Amino acid sequence: MSQKYELTSEIKKIKHALTRNITSLYR
Structure with missing residues (x-):
């Protein structure tokens, strides 16, 4: 379980x- x-x-x-990488890409 652990x-x-x-x-x-x-x-x-x-x-x-x-998600962070994609967000910084599209900024």
Whole structure:
């Protein structure tokens, strides 16, 4: 269970980083 939570946390981090990169690209 903790492994699954860790994976979700990693995905959230990656999504957040991607969103920030895209936002700065279109600024």
